[in-house]
Amino acid sequence: MKIDKDEVTQSGRRDFLKLSATGVAAAGGAMLVGKAAAAETVEAPKGAGYRLTNHVKTFYDLARF
Numbered sequence: 001m002k003i004d005k006d007e008v009t010q011s012g013r014r015d016f017l018k019l020s021a022t023g024v025a026a027a028g029g030a031m032l033v034g035k036a037a038a039a040e041t042v043e044a045p046k047g048a049g050y051r052l053t054n055h056v057k058t059f060y061d062l063a064r065f
Helices: 005-040 054-063
Strands: none
Touching: none
């Protein structure tokens, strides 16, 4: 039984595509895990919060239908 050169080339390409797809999936997963960990360390800003001022009241009055 003789192996054709075309078969070897095609199987090499398939292996490369399988490995590259696996690598991309692993890199994407690592990026998601890294962002999730960074988001946990963010604290809410401390301040006076929402204020109902005159210009906000005017906006609410003009936005009514």
